[in-house]
Amino acid sequence: MSISVPQELLDFIKNHKKFIIAGHKDPDGDCVGSQLAMASMLKRLGKEVVVCSSGPFKRSEISVYQDRFADVVREEDRLDAVVVIMDCSAANRTGDLEECIKGLPTAVVDHHERGDRRVGSQENPAFIDPSAPSVTFLTLALIEALGLAPTEEEAKLLFFGLCTDTGFFRHVDSTGYETFAYASRLIKAGANPKETFRLINGGKSFASRRFLGVLLAGSRQYFDGKLILATEEYHEFQRFGPECRDSDALYRLLQAVDGVEVVMLIRQETPGSCSVGLRSQDRIDVSVIAAAFGGGGHKNAAGVSMAGTVETVCPQLLGIFEKIF
Numbered sequence: 598m599s600i601s602v603p604q605e606l607l608d609f610i611k612n613h614k615k616f617i618i619a620g621h622k623d624p625d626g627d628c629v630g631s632q633l634a635m636a637s638m639l640k641r642l643g644k645e646v647v648v649c650s651s652g653p654f655k656r657s658e659i660s661v662y663q664d665r666f667a668d669v670v671r672e673e674d675r676l677d678a679v680v681v682i683m684d685c686s687a688a689n690r691t692g693d694l695e696e697c698i699k700g701l702p703t704a705v706v707d708h709h710e711r712g713d714r715r716v717g718s719q720e721n722p723a724f725i726d727p728s729a730p731s732v733t734f735l736t737l738a739l740i741e742a743l744g745l746a747p748t749e750e751e752a753k754l755l756f757f758g759l760c761t762d763t764g765f766f767r768h769v770d771s772t773g774y775e776t777f778a779y780a781s782r783l784i785k786a787g788a789n790p791k792e793t794f795r796l797i798n799g800g801k802s803f804a805s806r807r808f809l810g811v812l813l814a815g816s817r818q819y820f821d822g823k824l825i826l827a828t829e830e831y832h833e834f835q836r837f838g839p840e841c842r843d844s845d846a847l848y849r850l851l852q853a854v855d856g857v858e859v860v861m862l863i864r865q866e867t868p869g870s871c872s873v874g875l876r877s878q879d880r881i882d883v884s885v886i887a888a889a890f891g892g893g894g895h896k897n898a899a900g901v902s903m904a905g906t907v908e909t910v911c912p913q914l915l916g917i918f919e920k921i922f
């Protein structure tokens with residue numbers, strides 16, 4: 598892959614003085630890392646920056662960054678400001694921030710395949726590259742295109758996001774040599790892989806491991822084992838709490854099963870709604886399935902929220918997979 602940063606984005610940064618950096622709601626490491634590194638780089642250029650997120654900062658590895666984000670944009674922040682949206686392509690993915698950033702010139706830096714893909718313009722540049730492994734990867738490309746190098750702090754943040762979205766490089770295939778070239782530059786600038794691995798994978802509670810056990814014990818195979826379904830009932834969620842969730846570990850364990858092509862996790866989020874997470878190994882594009890129900894994501898990792906209960910949502914999704922397998 599060769600990355601070229603749109604000239605409009607470079608001009609957008611050079612020509613404006615005041616920036617609001619937004620990301621998608623329910624941020625992950627890539628979103629947090631790219632937003633904070635972008636904010637830091639812009640401050641180095643002498644810009645005024647407000648970095649904001651509607652949260653929630655659920656995952657333990659990102660909750661430490663929560664106090665660096667504003668949860669609202671004040672009227673004085675909006676005055677003469679422009680917006681950069683990171684790790685999603687539309688204002689409606691930013692949750693409560695959508696109203697606050699409406700009508701302002703907006704640049705987008707994203708690597709998502711589907712959803713509200715948009716074409717950039719001089720006033721509203723788009724730096725969208727689905728071949729990029731993370732938005733932090735694109736952020737490093739941008740920093741370098743501006744003739745800068747990342748600071749140690751920025752390198753750590755960018756490396757954190759790169760590791761999050763690549764599953765610590767497990768999702769990188771034979772086309773990913775640039776990913777390692779970028780990683781190498783970040784490590785040279787001060788990122789520490791060992792520390793980052795511990796930040797992402799350590800610090801879990803004992804209860805969170807037992808919760809994994811409950812979900813593993815309740816998981817079922819479908820279509821000769823090509824699909825594995827894990828479900829989280831509402832009473833289990835209430836018993837353990839959101840801080841005990843570790844879907845990454847659950848996917849990792851179930852994707853290790855011989856012959857599995859898709860892992861699906863359905864969670865009863867409220868008595869009337871479910872979240873659905875989909876992970877595929879290679880062949881199957883789960884973003885298409887998520888999009889069919891109004892969700893989105895990547896070819897091998899996608900998600901959607903659906904009204905209903907685990908019992909009503911399950912058959913709808915299994916029906917789609919029945920046609921595929």
Ligand SMILES: [Mn+2]
Nearest residue numbers: 627684732762
């Ligand atoms: Mn991302």
